[in-house]
Amino acid sequence: MQSDEQEIRQLVDTWMRATKAGDIDTVLGLMADDVVFLVAGQPPMIGRSAFAAAAKAHPGGERPTFEGTSEIQEITVLGEWAFMWTRLSVVVTPPGGAPPMKRAGHTLPVLKKQNGKWVLARDANLLAPVPSQPRGGVISGTARG
Numbered sequence: 317m318q319s320d321e322q323e324i325r326q327l328v329d330t331w332m333r334a335t336k337a338g339d340i341d342t343v344l345g346l347m348a349d350d351v352v353f354l355v356a357g358q359p360p361m362i363g364r365s366a367f368a369a370a371a372k373a374h375p376g377g378e379r380p381t382f383e384g385t386s387e388i389q390e391i392t393v394l395g396e397w398a399f400m401w402t403r404l405s406v407v408v409t410p411p412g413g414a415p416p417m418k419r420a421g422h423t424l425p426v427l428k429k430q431n432g433k434w435v436l437a438r439d440a441n442l443l444a445p446v447p448s449q450p451r452g453g454v455i456s457g458t459a460r461g
Contacts, residue, residue, distance in 0.1 A: 348430055401424055
């Protein structure tokens with residue numbers, strides 16, 4: 317039998333792979349019905365149905381593509397509840413040729429055991445835009461070529 321920590325690591329891996337593949341149904345299966353997502357500058361997104369609506373609301377039916385990495389820094393299990401601290405980096409490429417958007421930072425997910433499996437219950441997302449580097453770059457006022 318897998319340890320709780322191994323199961324949580326598998327949940328994160330499945331979430332990342334399913335997100336990249338555009339498999340919203342798998343992602344929805346990894347969260348509690350009453351999940352809450354907290355993002356700076358936005359109202360809380362409450363409930364699995366709100367996540368589903370946001371994920372499926374793309375004009376013309378095209379969805380952005382996602383690439384990302386999640387580095388788990390810490391997992392703490394307290395009975396039927398757990399929390400973890402992660403370093404997350406994502407690149408979202410909108411459909412239609414718009415430039416990719418890069419965001420990186422930390423998250424603080426809270427998980428709970430539901431019907432014998434770990435699911436995401438709460439998530440505080442502290443991602444911020446990653447500025448794109450200008451071509452050639454500038455270091456100390458000197459152009460780099």
